């Protein structure tokens with residue numbers, strides 16, 4: 001059973017573990033707006049930077065039209081337009097958390113359901 005006290009940040013970490021989600025998907029799952037998700041993610045990144053067992057993964061955004069990848073992008077928000085071909089058909093960046101070391105590669109036995 002999950003404690004009702006779980007913070008959005010902990011829930012984000014739970015949701016992202018072992019998978020990749022866009023901020024839009026996280027927003028839908030948590031019932032908050034994307035901007036809030038991005039704010040939480042910034043802190044999640046900082047938290048995980050110190051963690052030994054988990055690693056934050058960022059699949060960068062890319063352009064559907066010319067396959068330009070936004071590799072250098074540091075911010076977590078998704079870009080609105082491709083600097084290469086000006087297309088607005090941008091695939092949003094996706095975030096995930098992988099467990100590192102300690103043998104177990106999957107953390108799904110403790111899932112909420």
Ligand SMILES: [Zn+2]
Pocket residue numbers: 063064065066067068082083084085086087
């Ligand atoms: Zn492009």
